[in-house]
Amino acid sequence: MNFDKSKAAWEAGSAYVAGGVNSGYRTGLRPHPLVFQRAYEAHLVDLDGNDYIDYFAGMGPMILGHSPKEVIDAASAQLQQSILVAGQTPLEYEAARLITELVPAAELVRFNSSGAEAVQAALRVARAFTGKKKVIKFEGHYHGWFDNVLWSVTPDPAAAGDPLAPTPLPGTLGQEDEVNLIVLPWNNAEVIERELAKGDVAAVIMEPIMFNTGGVLPLPGYLEKVRELTTKYGAVYIIDEVITGFRVSSGGAQKVLGLTPDITIFGKALANGFAVAALAGKKEIMALIGDAKVMHGGTYNSQSVSMAATVATLKLLQSEKPHQAIAKTGTALMNGLREIFTKHNLVFEIVGYPSVFNVRFDLQGPTDYRSAMTANRAKYLDFAFELLQRGVRILPRGTWFVSAAHTDEDIAKTLIAVNTALSALK
Ligand SMILES: Cc1ncc(COP(=O)(O)O)c(C=O)c1O
Structure with a gap:
């Protein structure tokens, strides 16, 4: 070749x-x-x-x-109607409604253009909702390329040290120091409780299945235990379904694994190649964004052509x-x-x-x-x-x-x- x-x-x-x-x-x-x-x-x-x-x-x-003919037809037709209106179109309401139908934990939705952005919005609203600052993430899990989460995604274990209390390691030159971040090994509920018990954790964020650095499934009972612990200690449980959402099943990994997070991050399969991501979650948390008490923005959020593609994709997946x-x-x-x-x-x-x-x-x-x-x-x-x-x-x-x-x-x-x-x- x-x-x-x-x-x-x-x-x-x-x-x-x-x-x-x-x-x-x-x-x-x-x-x-x-x-x-x-x-x-x-x-x-x-x-x-x-x-x-x-x-x-x-x-x-x-x-x-x-x-896919349906998605291409929907996007092509929308191109004749509008591209970007800096306002609302019925399409974004329909796309959000479809998400809430397919994923019961997604009570209210906000769209972004990339998974990395939606993660930022989720962390911000979790801090506002809890009044706490710290975030727990896991070695090997990827949540986008921004400074506050590009930690210990592919760390050198020797440099990271203690497997039960790893030193957070940056993913790039030029990265801001880590602030309020706790890195833990995944699939171990005890270490999570150790940190949550300190009372200052706003959010626990994880991929429900570790697909970014090798495929690892959650151990039986692990996700349920994290759900229980985050509720007990008042932290927001964020599931990053950017890879698994609408892919592992029409309701994502959470449908297959029987999981109810507080906030879910979606991207990728949501719009079959158009630049669409979303955060979606509990009404009482998402209401802070709805009231603009927590700022969430983006010029291209809910861009009309992308929303037409999203609706067409989700309808097909719903079938x-x-x-x-x-x-x-x-x-x-x-x-x-x-x-x-x-x-x-x-x-x-x-x-x-x-x-x-x-x-x-x-x-x-x-x-x-x-x-x-x-x-x-x-x-x-x-x-x-x-x-x-x-x-x-x-x-x-x-x-x-x-x-x-x-x-x-x-x-x-x-x-x-x-x-x-x-x-x-x-
Ligand atoms: C689990 C996970 N979260 C977040 C992201 C970031 O999404 P995006 O590349 O759309 O910013 C990715 C991208 O691969 C991902 O796999």
């Missing part, structure tokens, strides 16, 4: 765009950042004409695939048809991978759901970031690159996103490529 045109375009583009990419997370990919000419269904086509079966799904949003399709193809993919890995005598683990799962090599059963990081990530990187060269694009970190546009044929072709990639690796 030849990547020459992509390489030339990326190198020429680097004269105008810093690093030739518009997100730091797009650097460092092998063989180099690719440049794409188009995307359709569950496929990407790069400048060299290479056609990939795509499991990046735009980093998660494209739950319906790259060319359950996309998730029914994914249940079939995603399960076939997970089962097929297990079969092939076993045939190749690999030690491996596949954790998650048909719509989003994580694959790791040479490790089973980690329960938190530090244990998950002992998987054989170098071997996985080689595997991902071998697959890319066979027309299958997977995230090097282990996450696979399956969309409703993946066909049985895509899955069959993927499994053939996996088999030959593993043979080539030996």
Whole structure:
């Protein structure tokens, strides 16, 4: 497979765009950042004409695939009506109503353009609601790239020290000092109670399933215990469903796991690739934003075309048809991978759901970031690159996103490529 045109375009583009990419997370990919000419269904086509079966799904949003007719039609029609009105349209009320129908804990909604922004609003309103300042987050969990939360996302365990009381470690040069932040290991309720009992914690924020740094499910009873403890000590329980929301199920991970958070963060699959995120939660908390006692803003919040796409996406998800399709193809993919890995005598683990799962090599059963990081990530990187060269694009970190546009044929072709990639690796 030849990547020459992509390489030339990326190198020429680097004269105008810093690093030739518009997100730091797009650097460092092998063989180099690719440049794409188009995307359709569950496929990407790069400048060299290479056609990939795509499991990046735009980093998660494209739950319906790259060319869902209903969403494209809704957005195209809205373009003729309005783009941005700095006021309200019926579409944002309809989009919010659909969210509250699909996710019972989402009583009132506010839209933003990115998950990272919605996280900021949630933390602010949690501090205002409780009158407290501190926030608990967990090693390995990602809540956007802003200074106050980009802590201990991929920390070096040796530098972080005590696993039960880790030193918070910054994620970037130039980051503001951490203020009022407590970093803890995930899947351990005792350490949370230790901190909550001090009485100064405004919020506990977590991914309900750890998908950003290896796939780790919550241990039985853990999320329920955190719910109980946050209620007992008067802290706001924020679940960051930017990856899992509308993806793990039409009601997100919370529907599958039987969880009732105070505030949920949504993004990604909410609008199938349009820049829409939201925070949604209990009326009494969200009312502080409603009254503008807690400021929440954004020029592009509830932009008309994005809202039309959101409504179309949510209506489709509400029909359950996309998730029914994914249940079939995603399960076939997970089962097929297990079969092939076993045939190749690999030690491996596949954790998650048909719509989003994580694959790791040479490790089973980690329960938190530090244990998950002992998987054989170098071997996985080689595997991902071998697959890319066979027309299958997977995230090097282990996450696979399956969309409703993946066909049985895509899955069959993927499994053939996996088999030959593993043979080539030996
Ligand atoms: C769990 C989680 N929260 C928040 C974010 C930030 O969302 P955005 O990239 O839309 O700002 C992400 C992005 O990957 C995420 O995975």
